[in-house]
Amino acid sequence: MTFYKKLSPLYNLAVFYFIISFLLRIVLFFHPITQSSFTIFQSLKIFSLGLISDFFVFVPASVFLWLYLIFISNSKYNKPSGFIILGLFVALFLYVASGKSIFDEYGGALPGIVLIFIGIKTALFALFLFLPKWRDKIRFWLFAFVIFLYVLLILQNGLSEYFFWNEFGVKYNFIAVNYLIYTNEVIGNIMQSYPVISIFSALFLVTGIVTYFILKNSRNYIDTIPTISEKVKITLIYLSLFTVSLIAIPTLAKAENSKNVFVNELQANGIYKFYLAFQNNKLDYFKFYKTLPNEEAFALLKHQFPNISKENTKRPTSSDSLENHKNVVLITIESLSAEFMRSYGNEQNITPFLDSLARKSLQFTNLYAAGNRTVRGLEAVTLCLPPTAGESVVKREDNKNKFSTGALFKQRGYNVKFMYGGDAFFDNMQDFYSGNGYQIVDKSSFSPDEITFSNVWGVCDEDMYRKAIKLMNAEAKENKPFFNHIMTVSNHRPFTYPNNKIDIPGDIKSRDGGVKYTDYALRKFFEMASKQSWFKNTVFVIVADHCASSAGKTQLPLDKYRIPAFIYDPNGKASKHNQLMSQIDLMPTLLGLLHFDYQSKFFGQDVLKPDYKPRAFIATYQDLGLIRDNILTILSPKQTVKQFELKLNPKPGVALEYQSHYDEIPLKTERTDLVNETISFYQTASDILKKKKYQK
Template sequence: MWSKLFPKRFALLKAFVLLFLSISSLVRISFLIWGFSEVDTGIYSLLKTLVVGLLFDIATISFFTVPYLFYLVLFPVKWYGSFVDKTITAFGFFLGILITYFSFFGEFTFWDEFQRRYNFIAVDYLIYTYEVVQNINESYPLPILIGSLLILVAFTIFLISKSGVFQRTYHNRTAFKQKLVAALPWFAIVIVSVLFVTIDQAEWSKNRYTNELSKAGIYSFFAAFRNNELAYSEFYDTIPEKEAFDSIKTYLANNGETFLVPSEKEILRHIKSVDSVNVEIKPNIIFICIESLSGKYLNSLGADLNITPTLDSLANESLFFTNLFATGTRTVRGMEAITLSIPPTPGRSILKRKNNTGLFTIGEVFREKGYDRNFFYGGDGYFDNMNTYFGGNGFNIVDRGRGFLLDKSITTTRTNIEDKEVTYENAWGVCDADIYTKVIKEADKAHKIGKPFFDFVMTTSNHKPFTYPEGKIDIPSGSGRYGGIKYTDYTIGEFLKTARNKPWFKNTVFVIMSDHCASSAGRWELDVRNYHIPALIYNLPNSVPQKVDKLSSQIDMFPTLFAALGWDYDTNLFGQNILEMKPENERALIGNYRKLGYLKNDKVMVLGDGKTANFYQWNPMNNSLSPLPVDNDFLKTAISNYQVADYLYQNGGLKLKNLKK
């Protein structure tokens, strides 16, 4: 049987298959040991993890075999061992081994960062090669790694050659029929894999780590490539559209909001300022979006690390939101939540999708109030499609400027951060101190004109490789996340120190919030604690500093600010005024690119793309999820939020031109 599956002509193919399966199993076992404390370690679970993982490995390697199988089957017997045969075979084997080792070594760096197999993030990284390659080069000793990789490939080829595999491949008389019979099982596996195997089948456990171990990294990569944009109605539980809109409108109406077209499938409504604010005020607004800062790192949110003295001090001088959650796990998801004030739609963030310009964003509210809107980014805003999104929604761009706006029809002002303005730069952009210097410079210009401005400032220093100018803090540059956080906090302090000496400071409100947590990984479908982020509003006129403990979402931050400023305005935003939110309306929306969660009263409903709905009790003390019988009313509310958000995006309900008809 073995000789029929791998005749002599297939000797090298057999060696490659066995090598691939062995290394893949070794990687899986390594990750199992790495995350052993988080994995379901029951005997049945461990055995099933290894078996399911092996099946996905076989499915993965079957795709690798197809090009070589065509070559083996069709290549004439009389040319076996010829120069052409040896050249093609040797090159193909070298390339296959190189890709295999590169992929598996890459999985270790990806797991270290995200505790996951390759997913949509890895797909995105292929697009933005400059930033990613630079980041890898600054984070790891790249010449040593590449050299070691090539040595390992050469050593592998040497060992296989010494075992006589190449000789058996070249010196035989395996006939066409025998080769075809041997190739058919592999073709069958490919067909079955394409038609019947999905990445969902690896997610058989309630334990997220176990599911990740059951996957094959390369298979997961291509699955993410294929499924990075998911239509909610096609993949998730739905209810009748009218019922979904009625549910959302009832929730919004409970907060005293008036719908402009109540009969339509839209949520456009008018917001009336609260009675306690008599006069509408229009201060400058500087919003600082901090890269990857989890709430667990702040002393003011329960930590004992002493690495955020500035933010901890500001917490006592601001409206400090202690129970606010990010909607997602990536910067673009945070930007989506902040600017569109919308629940996360499945798949890619709207920032990276088609039809993402000309939308109703918080920028439109600022425009109606007479503000200039500016987006500051220390890197090239081409990354993650940020320039196209912000520029296409009315923001002026201030960035490092190596790339170009993707959409040539977008007309916006673009200001470059010049070389002379840069004191330190890494793969992701200039250090936070430099971006704040640019913000100060542009604010001075705006103040002279006398027009209020809204600045959206995206920081970069709290990101691997965590490098920054030496001598600013007591943690050496490049030594890890704690250093990145402390430097980020230090620069905010220095920025505010400079701003306080400016004539525009008294009339400027500072909003500070993280885009997402440092890591979303955990053993559960959605690790709730890893969505908890810091958020505060500082220097707000007519406001008494206070800690706001209401459960809330990223999408609520700017509707809360607008209310605090006493603004009347029309809105298409889902977000609510946290300060006036009734206890029964407190909730948070969290998710990743496939799982969508609705959190309320320490209960969370998790919607999956296999039309699944799992209901849990969340224990904040140990961050655990305990299964509950599904609550149909809770489920309906969760579905309504995500279904309506997706409907509005898919049907132009977020477009300004459609809302103004």
């Protein structure tokens, strides 16, 4: 038998992995969310460099398969070595089971996982040792199981990458890492969004068929177990490739440098992207980004806030009128892109109530979300500071006792609540809001008779609003003003909601249906609220947490950050504010309307003040952007800076103030002043958080 056949399990699985990766790239290449066309050169780059990346990623990914194959032998079961090895396995099992092993120091599920693994290894070794006549059959079925498992993982990863792309328009990123933590919501979301039984039935069927053929062409490895010298050769080949892979993988990742983000994403290997996201879930701004001397950064910030001194943002915010302690209801709406509203060009009439409410409100027509996750939106309206690199403050360990909108209301005797129809444990919301003085009202606060409909994300918006009305009626009797922040859940995949509410059935799982039901529920809320005694003494702030999708052919596509926002006062006058602004400015603007007199640490500003300088912050977890003077400046890790001129790409029939599509043209000559200003904002925000100067 020729030596290369001894490598058959490895190369057969590798070929299968390459086929799946190739097919996946084709599917994603033509996916509707891939809003781009590609040149011949870009297409060749995607598929050729993509295939090479897949090869080098497969090598380290198959390390457990290599280890398994190398340790297959019969000699280890000979006497007395077999009994000695079994004794060592038993001793190791008892050591881990004692509860005093090194694994117990790490806590969590690790000791249990290790114990199960060692227990299985011990049991299998005993079977091989005491049942020599059955050894070949047991080895065959164990070998078949290992091949089956690898095939299943390859197919499962392909499916996961497809569904992730379907949702976000990118390969695995920071979001995928986060989702590992919240398995209940994520698995539940998958179960309710997709025909899971059909998908997994097909998955296991295909896995079984593929395993059969790979097994047929690979079983020679166990039929004639390689000699020690052959295993040494296999090991040398594998370790050589492994070493080369460690160099080649990051080198190839650097070739993902196209101006078209879709080219980079399609070229990338999803497994390596996941690894990078896992490694970089914490980003130290001062280590990875371009910086200025701290004194210079704060001196530039002083141009924005003339009243600050030293290295902080503390400054007086005063009013020439008495403070107005009206009730405030802040509603952050899940995934409500501006493009869903009629004024921004939508023709499906899926937000009729919001369209009408906007016309009665102080409407902010040119506002950008800080990020593309709910926690970024919550951070923006609660802490009013730019989206710093890495994870949102909401999910960081140091997330308590911050200078927040809730703290300012609480100082004035307000009841302060955060209301969420789901489990506030998700995305660390409970820890963040309770740690900043908010009382939490979530799904656990609902009695069974208060829930008419729920899915994996929580109760439907109507149930949440009815609960909110009940609580606000109780608060009104205390003769204290209230500040209640409501976070909606219904406009989220799987987009299920009660039937017979709108003209789109709630069980067809439609995005348009999710938006329209969200709008319907909000109308019901205002109908109920308008009948309450506290209604006319209440100001309502409505804003999206982020857009429905963040996918685009540029790093930070502006239309994927444009969100609607307005402030409705039943006694106020309708008006529009068309200047560029950020999500972090919304609450400081409200505080200005209420004439609050306070010492501010916010980076957000009252946009109605004459000294306001228009700008907006938009970011992913690693790309930090500033829009100013029709230029987008982006700071990225490895001290990278990019600038783009923003050229309006107008949509017919849409008024100028609602236009949201821009072509991003690379700037030929750097605007150093804007680069330094962008650095100033993000560096000072990072510095203040790092040095704990943003406490209340």
